[in-house]
Amino acid sequence: MYVATKGGERAIGAAHAWLDETRRGDTSLPEITAAQLAEQLGLAVDRVMAEGSCHDRGLAALAVKQSKGDLIEAAFLLRAYRTTLPRFGASLPLDTDRMAIQRRISATYKDLPGGQVLGPTFDYTHRLLDFSLAAAGGPRSGPPEAEASAEATPRVTEMLAREGLMQREASIEAEPGDLTREPLSFPADRPLRLQALARGDEGFLLSLGYSTQRGYGGNHPFVGEIRMGEVAVEFTPPELGFAIDLGDITVTECQMVNQFKGSRTEPPQFTRGYGLVFGHGERKAMSMALVDRALRAPELGEASDSPAQQQEFVLSHCDNVEATGFVEHLKLPHYVDFQSELESVRTMRASVEKTS
Amino acid sequence: MTDSPTDTPNAPSDPPARRRWMSILARAQAAEIAERLDALPPPPPHRRLRGPETGLVMVRGRAGGDGAPFNLGEMTVTRCSLRLEDGVVGHGYVAGRDARQAELAALVDALMQNPARRPALEAAVIAPLAEAQAARRDAQARRAAATRVEFFTMTQMR
Incomplete structure (x- = not known):
């Protein structure tokens, strides 16, 4: 059971203002853009699209920025956004x-x-930190090309x-x-x-x-x-x-x-x-x-x-969005629930002490 | 209902040709389409019938790549339908959320349905866009080809 509580609005407002400030971080550094995230943290953006179940690089990158890089939070944001859009239909199965x-x-x-x-793979890399990436990168030479075979x-x-x-595979064409x-x-x-x-x-x-x-x-x-x-x-x-x-x-x-x-x-x-x-x-x-x-x-x-x-x-x-919802709901007020548990433990304790 | 987007007074030109140009427009940036349209005499005025509006299309895959269809996840899609003053209706359906791209795609779709206008549009808009897209695909294929593994059979060295 949940009890309505009042009086938290001011604290919530202040908490969110602080969240905004920590998201921005040190203002002497340039602010990152969603477009930069889409280009330079592409695999994080891909993961958010997959788990958010919505293919849109721009939206997924924005979600990564808004969530401060918490990718499950970002997937949640993307899932919430998709519910605001109408569905035009379904594609043909990808070939x-x-x-x-x-x-x-x-x-x-x-x-x-x-x-x-x-x-473009991480396989066969040595997994050594590349300190040349810590410095502002100059232009790197592009990857080599070769004749594409037909x-x-x-x-x-x-x-x-x-x-x-x-x-x-079963050759079924039923509507999934x-x-x-x-x-x-x-x-x-x-x-x-x-x-x-x-x-x-x-x-x-x-x-x-x-x-x-x-x-x-x-x-x-x-x-x-x-x-x-x-x-x-x-x-x-x-x-x-x-x-x-x-x-x-x-x-x-x-x-x-x-x-x-x-x-x-x-x-x-x-x-x-x-x-x-x-x-x-x-x-x-x-x-x-x-x-x-x-x-x-x-x-x-x-x-x-x-x-x-x-x-x-x-x-x-x-x-993970569903799992987060149920795990994280535990931090919401359960005051009345807990009051009854408290009562019950006190009663048990009292009866144990009486018999001993 | 004269404003229905499905209302096409001019019988739609042959589907394979229309499919081709609509698919090319779907892969083009709004600015690319606009820039190429600017090279032609201004198009006749048009009236929006629907949108531009953004929605979702459920993308499907197949179990095992070739089996039963399943729902992989959705993607954003923007569509627009419009009517030229001569009554021809054009449609644009493009991946993503760019309203301008969807409207320009619908405009070019409407214009392309007029056989008199088609050759100029094909030459100024569609063909150059197709060429740029083929070049992008080719560049990707050439990069991939450079990472193709060439196996050598080890021969005994004595």
Whole structure:
């Protein structure tokens, strides 16, 4: 039970004024702009778009600035803003096969058609602090360029599927459920699970994915393919009746390849775990793919006794905005609740003391 | 209802061509479109029918890349519909929140539907925008190509 309290307005006003001042920091330093954040803290902005479940770099950058870099707070701001906008409809499903690839790697095939493309990656850096970045940077030389090949970049999963060694995805064209319109109920089907995971907290999914690797519901994953780059978003305006491109967005996709022992109806083969996120979010896409595959345990006839395999546990707790709301509500006044607890502890104490 | 944005007195020109120019306009900055339009005689006056207004489109993906559709997350989109004085209706749908870009896209869409105006607009606006976009894509592809790994088979050295 919550009690209405009065008299806090002046204190709240002063607290927010102080928050504004701490956000700005030392005024002898130039103020950072949302555009600078979008350009120079791009991965933070990408994460806020993914977990805020709203692709708009400018808004996400503004949210990062307003939240003083608290990315969960920023995702919350973005989610709150999106509720003020009408929805025009849904896009056609992204065709990641036609991605303009910036990065594409496979851990299962060295010489895959289209090649291994590293792109702008932290991999192979030495993780030594670069003090040259602490100084105001002069112009750095741009990255080298090379002749782009016209070679196709087929999906690794498709190459295996053609051999009959990879389970095909169900070819269902049903309208997918939308957890922003209907609250999740269990069991949730795979499209709903993927939506929840795509907006889920990176840290939570990373830990759950890691738990599957350490033996809690493991299924020996390989990175069939990770690709990152721009894809066109196609949309059919009702007044036109044909699809047009709304623009391009950057996404990261991970296809995890996992062995499957087979069942009475299906021969031994590989199955996939799938990750797809807004922006450049490789750790998140990989974690999502691990957890997606773990959550498929029941449909594949596997035991599902580990946390990552239990959809009610995973899906109810992966949303950091929801989790924040419930954890942080504990700091709101619970005076009356606590009064009754206090009474009850005093009564118990009194009866214990009487009998002893 | 003459003001409905779906009301198109001139039958829409062939969808593939219109799809192409609308998609090019969606990828262009407002300033890029405006600058190129300025090179042409001023367009006839137009009246807004709807918007410009910003909303959301739910972006979908597919399970496993090629399976059942799922809702990935939303994106901001701005749209605008307008009518030229000759009655032709143009639509603009662009990613993001730039109202000016959506209105300019709708204006060019309306103008492009008139076969008499189309060649000049194609030459002055659409083709140069398409070229700039292709150049941007090409620059990305060339950077990516420079990070492609060339494996060498190790031969025994004796």
